[in-house]
Amino acid sequence: MKPRIVAFIPAHNEEKSIRDCLAGLGDQTLPKDVELDVIVVADNCSDRTEEIALEAGLEFNLSLRVLTTKNNKQRKVGALNSAWKSIYGDPLDLYDKKLNIQEEYYKHSIKAILGMDADSRLAPDALSQLWEGLMSSRNIGGVMAKYTMRMPKKKSLISKDDVQYEEKIATGQYGGPISRWWTHQQKQDMASWLLGLQYSGGSTYVLGGQATLFRPEALQDVIDENKLDGPWQDESDVEDMLLTWQIQKKWKTLISPTARCFVDAMRSYHTFRQQRNKWQSGTVELLTNSDIGVKSKHRGKIWGSQIKSFINLTIRVLLILLIILATATDQFFWSWIWLTPVVIASILNTILAIKTPMHRTIDVILAALLISPEIYLWVNLITFGNVWLGKFSAVKKDGWATQYNAERGNTRSKLAEGIIAIILLIAIGTYLCIDHRAFLTSETVQIAVQPYLETGWVVLTYLTIYSTLAMLYQIWRLRVNHKA
Numbered sequence: 001m002k003p004r005i006v007a008f009i010p011a012h013n014e015e016k017s018i019r020d021c022l023a024g025l026g027d028q029t030l031p032k033d034v035e036l037d038v039i040v041v042a043d044n045c046s047d048r049t050e051e052i053a054l055e056a057g058l059e060f061n062l063s064l065r066v067l068t069t070k071n072n073k074q075r076k077v078g079a080l081n082s083a084w085k086s087i088y089g090d091p092l093d094l095y096d097k098k099l100n101i102q103e104e105y106y107k108h109s110i111k112a113i114l115g116m117d118a119d120s121r122l123a124p125d126a127l128s129q130l131w132e133g134l135m136s137s138r139n140i141g142g143v144m145a146k147y148t149m150r151m152p153k154k155k156s157l158i159s160k161d162d163v164q165y166e167e168k169i170a171t172g173q174y175g176g177p178i179s180r181w182w183t184h185q186q187k188q189d190m191a192s193w194l195l196g197l198q199y200s201g202g203s204t205y206v207l208g209g210q211a212t213l214f215r216p217e218a219l220q221d222v223i224d225e226n227k228l229d230g231p232w233q234d235e236s237d238v239e240d241m242l243l244t245w246q247i248q249k250k251w252k253t254l255i256s257p258t259a260r261c262f263v264d265a266m267r268s269y270h271t272f273r274q275q276r277n278k279w280q281s282g283t284v285e286l287l288t289n290s291d292i293g294v295k296s297k298h299r300g301k302i303w304g305s306q307i308k309s310f311i312n313l314t315i316r317v318l319l320i321l322l323i324i325l326a327t328a329t330d331q332f333f334w335s336w337i338w339l340t341p342v343v344i345a346s347i348l349n350t351i352l353a354i355k356t357p358m359h360r361t362i363d364v365i366l367a368a369l370l371i372s373p374e375i376y377l378w379v380n381l382i383t384f385g386n387v388w389l390g391k392f393s394a395v396k397k398d399g400w401a402t403q404y405n406a407e408r409g410n411t412r413s414k415l416a417e418g419i420i421a422i423i424l425l426i427a428i429g430t431y432l433c434i435d436h437r438a439f440l441t442s443e444t445v446q447i448a449v450q451p452y453l454e455t456g457w458v459v460l461t462y463l464t465i466y467s468t469l470a471m472l473y474q475i476w477r478l479r480v481n482h483k484a
Helices: 018-026 049-059 075-088 101-109 126-134 165-170 177-199 216-226 239-247 269-288 299-328 336-355 361-368 371-390 399-407 415-435 443-477
Strands: 004-011 035-043 063-069 110-116 140-149 211-214 252-263
Touching (some): 004 075, 018 035, 018 049, 075 101, 101 110, 110 126, 110 216, 140 177, 140 239, 177 269, 211 252, 239 269, 269 371, 336 443
Parallel strands (some): 140 252
Antiparallel strands (some): 140 211
16 A cells, blocks of 8 residues: 555534535645545534535545544544544454454555644645655654634625625634734734744644644554553643643654644634633643643743743733822822833734734734734733633633533623723722822822832832843844744
8 A cells, every 4th residue: 555644634513614624635735655545523513514524525536534423522532533543443442353454554554644623724735744844754753734824804795685694604704803803813823833933943842733744653652651542632621732742752743834724713702712711721731730640841931931921911910000009199100211111012013913924914003003912912811810710729611612612602701791890990990099189199198108119110120121031032033034
């Protein structure tokens, strides 16, 4: 048999996206003498995913088969492991079935396994580029594509009289200004992360599930070392990061400098929050739960990212509290030097916006004005705070279920209530400060408050200096001509 790549595509009710995913595989130029097989796992589906996948396989001339799962409790992890067991066998099989000669030849012909999400699409030649990276060295266990969020088309392009208006909106191909704004922010965030990985030599601490090419021997090592029935585990909300850390014990995990994969973004505040909450809580669990029994060589970098978020949150909360206290007691003094970190942040975000693939002019302007980056950062900081507070809670939430429910509209956002609560707090606080101004600005209160203000401003100054130096270092690294 010729050497081959086998694609595993778990698909839970993905009738709207699976055809596009398979069309991307049909566009690929395969490496010389290498064949491609595709396994779509229709996981607990109640729609036409299986039917559409089979039709697309014929349409795009793919060697495709569909596996169906029923009552799979492990969701994506269970679907991926089903695809693995269909080739390599099930260690939990009581009858210990042996592969026949044909199956053994087929198994040994597989030189790479492509893990893909059903709502992702590889750019043309991406598979060859991933293959080139994986085969460049014997010790490489996995190579990840560079991800770019797909920008939805303007909703205004569809006529309201179009009989398929609601159906077209439901596909996610069209969106309003807010969904397009959210998409770009995630795209810029991803671009910043990818650039950081490339500046560090291309080694990654997570081989994303959207599109990664694995070496089968590396996945088998994970199974053997951890006594598993399949490479993927559901012990973490970030199963791809857990798998990557396990692979890194013996193998390198890299990002491809050229292969690109287009993925769907979360297009609302609510779905974005639920996704990031799952990612953040899963990351924190891997960092702090010793029972999982795996550590990454990138552990310091990941902790550094957590500390950076903590400092960003502390700076903003402390600044707000100090300004309120200083203004209320008539002890606030403006200094133009405060604009220094603001200007540097503006330069940094402008460069990142420009380096983001397929950026829009409005996105660069909003980045330069720090409007978009600051809003987006606050949302992430709220998630960061919630996750770490939840770490001390006795109740563990199911991140996968929460995200699924949010994406399907089964839960709703509390953003409106939060904004109203903040406005009411500001209004009440302003009224109380004005009503009690004589007392708050009295010499007795000013003297009592002054030591706290001085200490707070000193702490804020040191934190801001550290944050500013970190931004300058990031700007200096961005001079290298890497592409996100």
